Amino acid sequence: MLAINNKRIAGGIFSDLEKAFDCVNHDILLAKMEYYGIRGVMYTLIKSYLENRHQRVKFNNKLSKWDKINIGVPQGSILGLLFFLIYINDLLSVISYTVPNKNSSIVLFADDTCVIISEQCLMNFKRKLNIVFQIMKEWFNSNFFH
Numbered sequence: 001m002l003a004i005n006n007k008r009i010a011g012g013i014f015s016d017l018e019k020a021f022d023c024v025n026h027d028i029l030l031a032k033m034e035y036y037g038i039r040g041v042m043y044t045l046i047k048s049y050l051e052n053r054h055q056r057v058k059f060n061n062k063l064s065k066w067d068k069i070n071i072g073v074p075q076g077s078i079l080g081l082l083f084f085l086i087y088i089n090d091l092l093s094v095i096s097y098t099v100p101n102k103n104s105s106i107v108l109f110a111d112d113t114c115v116i117i118s119e120q121c122l123m124n125f126k127r128k129l130n131i132v133f134q135i136m137k138e139w140f141n142s143n144f145f146h
Contacts, residue, residue, distance in 0.1 A: 003103065003118035009125045010118040013133055017145055020111035021084055022072040025144050026050045029073075029087050036086065049079070071144070081110065088113075091139050098135050099128055 003010035017023070030047055038046065053069040073087075074080040085108075092106050095115060103118040115132050119125035140146075 008103065008118040008120055009122055010116065011125065011129060012114060012116040013129065013136065015113040015136065015140075017111040017113075017140075020088075020145065021075045021080060023145050024073045024084060024087050025071050028143060029083055032086055032090065036089075046083075084110065087143070091136070094139055095132055095135055099132055104128070104132075 029050070030043070033046060034043060050073075054066045055069055056066045057064045073083040088108060088111075091113065092108060095106055099117075105116045107114045107116075113136070115136070117125065117128050117132065119128060
């Protein structure tokens with residue numbers, strides 16, 4: 001609203017990731033945790049929590065065979081949400097670093113991402129919006145959100 005009151009052009013990119021918690025790659029998550037300083041016993045504990053997980057499905061009173069899970073974090077748990085937030089956290093820095101602007105804002109809420117951009121000039125607005133969209137697309141692809 002502030003942008004509109006100041007006669008600026010404003011727009012946003014809104015992303016709601018489908019099955020986001022199921023797409024978290026364990027190797028990437030562990031690498032990000034190590035980058036953020038989670039090492040030693042805590043790292044080993046989290047790694048053992050993620051590795052060698054299995055699941056099966058019950059349908060019409062029939063059970064499938066156990067299958068190993070290599071991706072995804074448990075939903076409905078505090079750890080699952082924490083792991084997901086660690087996984088997606090660097091998206092903020094990538095966008096902020098590439099398009100630094102006091103007239104932009106980025107909001108992450110679980111699997112929802114919102115980037116608002118405002119500019120005085122229509123050409124600059126379109127350029128920044130396209131840059132941010134490309135950055136987000138590349139980040140989502142490289143982090144296996146297809």
